[in-house]
Each structure stands twice: as structure tokens, then as C-alpha cells.
Amino acid sequence: MPFGSLTFDSAGNLYGTTGYGGSAGHGTVFQLVPNNGDWSEHVLYSFSGPDGDRPIAGVTFDLAGNLYGTTADGGSGNCNQQKCGVVFTLSPNGDGTWREMTLHSFTGGKDGGAPTAGLALDSLGNLYGTTQLGGVGIGVVFEFTP
16 A cells, blocks of 8 residues: 655655555565656565654655655654654665665654654755654654764
């Protein structure tokens, strides 16, 4: 089940997420490639739970071609009997495969939890986003610097 917005690359391919499915059932990041008026789907990454679960926002490209996104669940924090979500990056390996790295695992405390919106990337490479849980009230606005 696709969620979130879609993102184009410079070649006209579309990228997005599914909140469920994939090899472990925890969601995917996918690519759609135009193919003679049709589209071919390629799963770039399947989440396993500890590395993220339920990516329901779109993904964002940086200038180097890396993808950034969030998952609403998964990671290592504890939010209302679920994990608190993560910020992740996918980097192309050059052979058509992608490498996932968890940049941050939310705790549900001051740093928030359950990020369900996409990320904004500024010209310096800083990432900005929001969470539904944690902080002083309910939710936080966060920034990650490279």
C-alpha cells in the first residue's frame, strides 16, 4: 500500500514508500521506471523492524543522489508499546542496489517519536522534519546536520 508523496529523479524515475509489504512486511522504498508507456517497479529496500517500520511519508533526494526518509515505527525507542520510528538514508551502490543506514532512532522523549511527514533538505544538507509524539507538548520539529 503506497503512502506519502512521490519524488522524481533527473531521469524521470519515481520514488516512494509503502507502509506495509516487502520481505518482512514492515514496508518498502520503491522506484518506478518508465517503460514504453508503462512503469516497471523495483523495490530498493525492505524494512525489517529494527531498521524502521511503516514508512508512510515520501522520500527526499540530496544532490549526491541519496534518498532520505522517515518511518513512523521501528527503531529502538519505546512509544506507547510500539517503537518510535527512525530517520534513514538510502545510498546507491553503483551496481543497482542500495544501502540503508539508520541516521536516528527516536526515543519518544525530548527528540520526539512517530515521524509521519516527509523531510525537507536545505542547501547545506540539513534535514528538517516533525514528529507526532514527544517533546515538551505533543510532537517536535527536528533538525539533523551532516
